[in-house]
Each structure stands twice: as C-alpha cells, then as structure tokens.
Amino acid sequence: xxxxxxxxxxxxxxxxxxxxxxxxxxxxxxxxxxxxxxxxxxxxxxxxxxxxxxxxxxxxxxxxxxxxxxxxxxxxxxxxxxxxxxxxxxxxxxxxxxxxxxxxxxxxxxxxxxxxxxxxxxxxxxxxxxxxxxxxxxxxxxxxxxxxxxxxxxxxxxxxxxxxxxxxxxxxxxxxxxxxxxxxxxxxxxxxxxxxxxxxxxxxxxxxxxxxxxxxxxxxxxxxxxxxxxxxxxxxxxxxxxxxxxxxxxxxxxxxxxxxxxxxxxxxxxxxxxxxxxxxxxxxxxxxxxxxxxxxxxxxxxxxxxxxxxxxxxxxxxxxxxxxxxxxxxxxxxxxxxxxxxxxxxxxxxxxxxxxxxxxxxxxxxxxxxxxxxxxxxxxxxxxxxxxxxxxxxxxxxxxxxxxxxxxxxxxxxxxxxxx
Amino acid sequence: xxxxxxxxxxxxxxxxxxxxxxxxxxxxxxxxxxxxxxxxxxxxxxxxxxxxxxxxxxxxxxxxxxxxxxxxxxxxxxxxxxxxxxxxxxxxxxxxxxxxxxxxxxxxxxxxxxxxxxxxxxxxxxxxxxxxxxxxxxxxxxxxxxxxxxxxxxxxxxxxxxxxxxxxxxxxxxxxxxxx
Numbered sequence: 001x002x003x004x005x006x007x008x009x010x011x012x013x014x015x016x017x018x019x020x021x022x023x024x025x026x027x028x029x030x031x032x033x034x035x036x037x038x039x040x041x042x043x044x045x046x047x048x049x050x051x052x053x054x055x056x057x058x059x060x061x062x063x064x065x066x067x068x069x070x071x072x073x074x075x076x077x078x079x080x081x082x083x084x085x086x087x088x089x090x091x092x093x094x095x096x097x098x099x100x101x102x103x104x105x106x107x108x109x110x111x112x113x114x115x116x117x118x119x120x121x122x123x124x125x126x127x128x129x130x131x132x133x134x135x136x137x138x139x140x141x142x143x144x145x146x147x148x149x150x151x152x153x154x155x156x157x158x159x160x161x162x163x164x165x166x167x168x169x170x171x172x173x174x175x176x177x178x179x180x181x182x183x184x185x186x187x188x189x190x191x192x193x194x195x196x197x198x199x200x201x202x203x204x205x206x207x208x209x210x211x212x213x214x215x216x217x218x219x220x221x222x223x224x225x226x227x228x229x230x231x232x233x234x235x236x237x238x239x240x241x242x243x244x245x246x247x248x249x250x251x252x253x254x255x256x257x258x259x260x261x262x263x264x265x266x267x268x269x270x271x272x273x274x275x276x277x278x279x280x281x282x283x284x285x286x287x288x289x290x291x292x293x294x295x296x297x298x299x300x301x302x303x304x305x306x307x308x309x310x311x312x313x314x315x316x317x318x319x320x321x322x323x324x325x326x327x328x329x330x331x332x333x334x335x336x337x338x339x340x341x342x343x344x345x346x347x348x349x350x351x352x353x354x355x356x357x358x359x360x361x362x363x364x365x366x367x368x369x370x371x372x373x374x375x376x377x378x379x380x381x382x383x384x385x386x387x388x389x390x391x392x393x394x395x396x397x398x399x400x401x402x403x404x405x406x407x408x409x410x411x412x413x414x415x416x417x418x419x420x
Numbered sequence: 421x422x423x424x425x426x427x428x429x430x431x432x433x434x435x436x437x438x439x440x441x442x443x444x445x446x447x448x449x450x451x452x453x454x455x456x457x458x459x460x461x462x463x464x465x466x467x468x469x470x471x472x473x474x475x476x477x478x479x480x481x482x483x484x485x486x487x488x489x490x491x492x493x494x495x496x497x498x499x500x501x502x503x504x505x506x507x508x509x510x511x512x513x514x515x516x517x518x519x520x521x522x523x524x525x526x527x528x529x530x531x532x533x534x535x536x537x538x539x540x541x542x543x544x545x546x547x548x549x550x551x552x553x554x555x556x557x558x559x560x561x562x563x564x565x566x567x568x569x570x571x572x573x574x575x576x577x578x579x580x581x582x583x584x585x586x587x588x589x590x591x592x593x594x595x596x597x598x599x600x
Binding site for chain 2: 128133159160162164193194
C-alpha cells in the first residue's frame, strides 16, 4: 500500500521511474532479505518468567519482527519454523504476506526438546530455495531451552553458515546456565562476517521480550536504519507514529515533502467532496485517482488498522466521512434537498443533464422509506463515490447495476446510469 | 589444431618473461580479455574473506596490484559466479597466485546459476583445470575445452583446493580470454 502511494506520488510530481527504485529501496532498515525465524516451542516455554508465558512473549516478538521487516522493504520475505513440538518443521516458507505468517503462529503447541542443529540445517535449505535469489539470507533463532551441543559442534555449524553467506541472529532468553551464553557467543563469532550477525541476551524481568528487542540491531537492521525500522516498530508497539508518514524528513526530505503535499491535497479534496455530494465524475478524472483509492480504502473503518505510517490520515478522513454521512442523513427531505440543491446549483451550471438527473434523484430520495441505512443508500452520490473509490469495482459492470436496481428501484437506476 | 594453438600461446607468453614473475601477459592470439564484458552487478563469491574480496582478483586495475588478493574465509574452497553482459566464447583462463596458497583443482561450469557448495558436486563440470605452480607464477593461461564454452552467459568457478593444502586459498588475479 505504501508502494502504491509512492508510485502515485512519483507520477504526480513527475519523478522518473528510476527514482521509484530509489524511493522504495531500503536505504534504511533492512536491505533486501529473506529471513527464516526458528521458534523454540519446547517444554521449557511453559514457564511464566516472561509475561504472560515464555512462549507467548516469543510469539509477540516474532510478530513484531515480521512486521518490521516486511514494512521496511515490501520485497523482504519471512518464513517461520519450529524447533521442537512435533519436530523440526517449516510452518511457512519465506513469503512477504504478513497475514499468512501471523496465521501460522496460531495453535502452535509446546512440548518436546528443541533440536538446534537440525533446525539450522532446515532453515538453510528453506533459504536456499527462496524465489528471489538476490535476497540476502538470514536466520533468526529464539533459543530459550538449554543448549546441549558443545562449542566445537556449534562452531562448525557457524562456519558452514558463513561459507554459504547466511547471517544469523540469536535471541538468548529463557533457561540460562553457565555455558549457554558462552556457547552462543562462540556460534555467533563463527558465523559473523562484517558484523552481519548479532546476539541478544534477554534476562527475565518486567519488560516484555519484544520491547527489549526493539532497540537491538536485530530490529534496527545494519544500515543505521534506526529512523524507519525503529519508528515502525515503535508504532506497532505503542500505536503512535514516530515520524509523520513514517519517513524521516532528515533522511529523505523530498519524499517527506512529496507525501505531505499529496496528503494536504487529499484533505482539501475530501472536504470538497463532502460539500459537493454529487461530484463523482470529477473524482474519476482526477490525476491522483489511484492515490485517492489507496487513501480512501484506508478510510474504510473495516480495513487493517495496523498500517502504522498512515495512522494519522484515517482519523482525519474518518471525520470527513462522518460529516458526509451526517449531512446525507440529516433531517428528512430538507437535508438531502439542501445538499442536492447545493450540488445542483454547481453541477447545473456545468451540465444541464446532470442537473436533471440530480433533480430526479432528489425526488426519489424524498419518496424513500424511513430507515437510516436505506437513506444512506438513497444518497446516490454517496454510494457512487464509494463505488468509485473501491478498487476493482466498475460502476458500469452489469452485476453492479443489477445490485443497485434491487436497492433503489427502477427509476433511480436510470438516473444512476445517466450519472455514470 | 588445438595442440598447435596451445604451444603457440605458450611460447608467445613464455618468451617475453624469462625470470621476472611480473612480466606482461600476452593475450592469446585472436582472443580478447573478457573483463570488459563482465556484468559487475551479478558477480558473487561464496566463502570470500570480506577484506580480500573478488574484485581484487577480477577488476582491471586492482588485479594487477600485487598487494591486493582474493582470499577464502572459513575453509580453502571458493565459489565464484561471473555473469557476462552478452554471450561469449571462452578460450583460456589465467590464474595468478602465490605458489603455496594458490588454487590447484579448479572446476568451471558454464551457464549454471546460483550454485552452492552443497550442489556443486552434483553436476559434471564443463572443464576441470589442474593448476601447477607454473600457471600461477609464470602468467601462463590455461586453455579450456573450447567446444564446451561456445555459448557462455555466465561462468561459475569452483576452487576445490590449493597447492599446499592450507586453510586459506589466495588468488592475485583471474583473467578470462575469449571472443564474443
């Protein structure tokens, strides 16, 4: 979705397409990466020393990481696999579909022992068969149970990973004995090439596992990308956006400016729409219609509220939408008549046919039933503007026309056809 | 005819370089140095030491610098992937390196993308070179099986071991000669 807005912004401000690569390239956060996350779902995860349970804290952290990576670069892919439970198995192969990843975490059972060596091998294989060979390979392992291998074995594993150019991040939490941190440090030292691999030790305590991970290089990536990834991560955790539009004005002033300008124009246009309820034809001709689509689609209350860097915008659009709704439902015929009159006065000047159609629609609206919902549907302009904003819905589609016919009755369909 | 070519190339390169190892290389007759046709965005090298990377051995200016070399990291094997910007025909390859840590067994694969160490032994190589100290020090290009390299879009070089069996393989220069 972010990519859509960026493309539209490019078109709008006449940036050549090569700049699109610059804009969407990950100069911050994570470079093009394929990641496999290894989850420890062994018996040791039942313990409650991390709230609410070790396993739950781990699941939250995994969700956060997936979100940060996919937002940082839409071409990043993430896969998930278990190290224990029913055995070492891949739950989802590297994909950029966040929904799929979150869904597979559902209903995971805790039990048995974690098999770290086999898990890393399987993760390597899964990464080897990734679709986009240009992605860097990375494994993130959550190790909460004791490590039964000795240092030598771990170092061999690490060397093999380094030889195949796979980076490794380790989250050391849960069970801790004397040797575990040392062994894991040795593993990271063996894998590490050019500071690409990291290890984080998280002791039990008040802070949630995910919060502790937010400030680590596992989250912020290697390119000093604290700006975007951290703010995206922070936004996901706290629900407040770090920077407006999620873009650091210091890092990318042109993009921030372009986004702000298109936002303001959108807002101005939304207000104009709210006033002139019947101006749907102009919406279609508008150059940034695709921009409008993505913005309006967001304003729908039903859509995914987890889109962090546009969080402020839906609130404003919601307000405008509420106004539009209120105006269309206001009072009996007087409200709709006044709206229609205002619309007619302006539209009539432009197009006498349009004025005629509007008159017909106002008459029909006056003859409608009392319920609120039907009143909303009766406000044809509102419906058509909604329809136009829905991507993939063509108002001229016969099935759509039939649906409208069933809602309004015959006379109104005619006027609607006229309008579109 | 191939044998005559080899001896002709051999004498051409050996003649101007009696004892000095840094003698200028004679490009085999009728061939060009393919360094200009390498697609640098796709060049990859697995198991390279980050501070001694593949560009030190391949790039025009860096490969002639005696102080820069390509070194392996975890063990002595190296897997180099070189895509070309157009289809080329390979004639010979020159490897320059130290006598002890220079490469010994070199397997070349034509047009195989994205191989890894695990599947490199699954395919028969297009050619195998057994380099001696001569090749490495005397600037002597090793001639390849010309018929196998008629239609090369990308070349994968697998360096299996080195002269002395040490843990690190070092290469000062890799040059590819052929025609387009």
